[in-house]
Amino acid sequence: MNYDDYLEMAEERVFKATENEIKRIRNAVGSMPVGKHGDCELCGAWSGRLVNGVCAPCRDRYKLK
Numbered sequence: 001m002n003y004d005d006y007l008e009m010a011e012e013r014v015f016k017a018t019e020n021e022i023k024r025i026r027n028a029v030g031s032m033p034v035g036k037h038g039d040c041e042l043c044g045a046w047s048g049r050l051v052n053g054v055c056a057p058c059r060d061r062y063k064l065k
Helices: 003-030 056-061
Strands: 036-039 046-050
Touching: none
Parallel strands: none
Antiparallel strands: 036 046
């Protein structure tokens, strides 16, 4: 194998890894619950994205999904 062959192999690996990561990210985004804006049911603070009526800090604090 010469230097160009190694470069081509590396390019293919990078391309496949990038494709796989894009697919993984798209799947993750597709499974995210839809959010709405409004006041959090737990803390009362306004949020641009509530999931099941709860803001992100409260979901983290109370370990909600």
